[in-house]
Amino acid sequence: MTTISVAAGRRIKMLGPGIALLGAVTVLSPYLWHSTWRDTGFSFGYVPFHLWCWLPFVVLAFAAGRLGRVAGGLFAAGLMAGTVATVELTQALDDGSERLGLALPGLLSLAVIGAWGLKAHPRGNGRISRQLVIAVVALLALVIIGGRIGELGEAARAQTFLVIGTSIALEAMPFVLLGAAVSAAIEVFVPSRWFERIARLPLPLQVPAVALSGVAMPVCECGSVPVARRLIMRGVHPAAGIAFMLAAPVINPIVLFSTAVAYSGRGATEMVLGRLGLGLVLAMVAGALIASRGGGAALAAHARKGRGASEHDHSQGRLRGFIDHLMSDLLLMGKYIVLGAAIAAALQTIVPQSVFTGVLTSPFVGALLMITLAFFLSLCSEADAFVAVSFIQFPPGPQLAFLVAGPVFDTKLVLLYGSAFGRAFVVKLALVIVPVVVAGSMLFQAVI
Known part of the structure; x- marks a missing residue:
């Protein structure tokens, strides 16, 4: 040998x-x-x-x-x-x-x-x-x-693609950086015992209270998974933990601010309120349904099985942990932003506009298509509004479906959910998200 x-x-x-x-x-x-x-x-x-x-x-x-x-x-x-x-x-x-x-x-x-x-x-x-x-x-x-x-930029269509793609990415990156920094600070510096007091609330109050706490907890979708798992492990009811996990990446202030900036002059107030309302409804409905009939006990048992794959090791110091978490989030989210910007630009420069007319722009089919697109793009919630607003072929309702479904169910989150709560949870979550988001986006389209 x-x-x-x-x-x-x-x-x-x-x-x-x-x-x-x-x-x-x-x-x-x-x-x-x-x-x-x-x-x-x-x-x-x-x-x-x-x-x-x-x-x-x-x-x-x-x-x-x-x-x-x-x-x-x-x-x-x-x-x-x-x-x-x-x-x-x-x-x-x-x-x-x-x-x-x-x-x-x-x-x-x-x-x-x-x-x-x-x-x-x-x-x-x-x-x-x-x-x-x-x-x-x-x-x-x-x-x-x-x-x-x-001389790729010399061709008119290629030049349009580069202008649209780079503008989307450059507008989104500051919010990605801000969201990653806040998420890293919460992961490393905020004691988890702050959330233990919530566990003492009655369940009818605990679920909306924890879901609403996402407004003051600007964590990204990846960062919300280990936080929700820790909440459940510390005694918070699984329904409330799931509600926080689904609400935080949709209704936190950084996400709502980036949405307002992206939709400035294009119905920003309506889109921000629609995202806030539908995000809260989805979080509370999903938490209540998935944790009912013994599902909460199964979630709690699975959450206690060792350390989650998404948690970071901070044994080498808080500053090093903050930097590692920040760089990891930036690299993870940045590449998806670039990919999303490229696909959004391609849809506007390569795909004929006639493809998106008629049935594809109906609220129902459009919402299903945008949910599917959000799943595969796997954008971060701090910057997905800049991609959503670029899909001018779709009306506001399907765009809202993209903004609400993307931060709670995409390709990377499926792996995180499965690791933290089991495969059965992923299937149940998908069965709740699709009908709730489609119905909510259609109602939003009808109201505005």
Whole structure:
């Protein structure tokens, strides 16, 4: 066994130099197969260009052993093809082709760095590593520089897509940052014993009281799950804990303020009041129904089974816990905001407007479609209003369905709910959310 490990270690150590040597051969090979290079011959004036073309291979050589043999082999093949493309494009008479050829080694280097960072990032500890930050920056730079060099923004439709998508993301990000900071502060600094007094209230008062406390507790949908679980574990009735979990990410002040900003000049007052009212109704109805007939005891028993997967370890200090929670929320929510903004922009620039006319804009079908869209987009509640208002093809009722259903039931929350309260809870919650939100959004559409 030891002999095999030593041999494997030697092969890994030779992998990096081997890739670097392969790159040198590939970079210099055009003197054999390219007619222009054969006629011109080698010159020291070309050394900077040769080194530039060799750069992606050097980057891959340093990443060797972290990407794996399959990924490393695919990247090596891609770098060789990219070197050939670089040589051909830089010899072209077209300015655009020459510009793309000169930038290609840099773009390939960014792709390798991004892949290495994603692979090297330690998973499962809930923290943001340096490798992951490098990967995100490299991939973002790759997209921006590649789009700029390819003159993606020159096309009218692509330019519209970029303007709409970036405006939605930029408007939403301050609220994502604010929500993540407040959520992190509550998770780390607010003692859970503050909520224990609520457990002494009678159940008819406890459920609405805990649900309304979400107005003063600006936690995101991910942060509300561990808070609700702790409430139940400390003696709060499961119906009240579920009501808080569903109400807090919909009716908290940051969410309502962001909704007012997003719908400024487009019926902001009606949308804020509609979101507040329907969010409270949904939370109290879902809490009462799911926790009835013995369901509360099952929820409480499941909540006490070990630590929830969504809780953070603050044993290394509150400040470190705050920073870890803040960065984790920012990374988690930020990527969904960008994805949501891209999809919203695509619906306005790519999909023909005629698709959304007629039956799709009816309150009932529109609400079902927007609930489904909110489920898959998995946006954070602090910024989803900026995406919802961009769906101008849908009337206000379906947009309200998007704003109420999204923060309480989406792809990431299904995993959190299942971990904290069990799979049966997820099914029951879905059976309550859809009819209540659809009915509420249709009533809202009829009233306004």
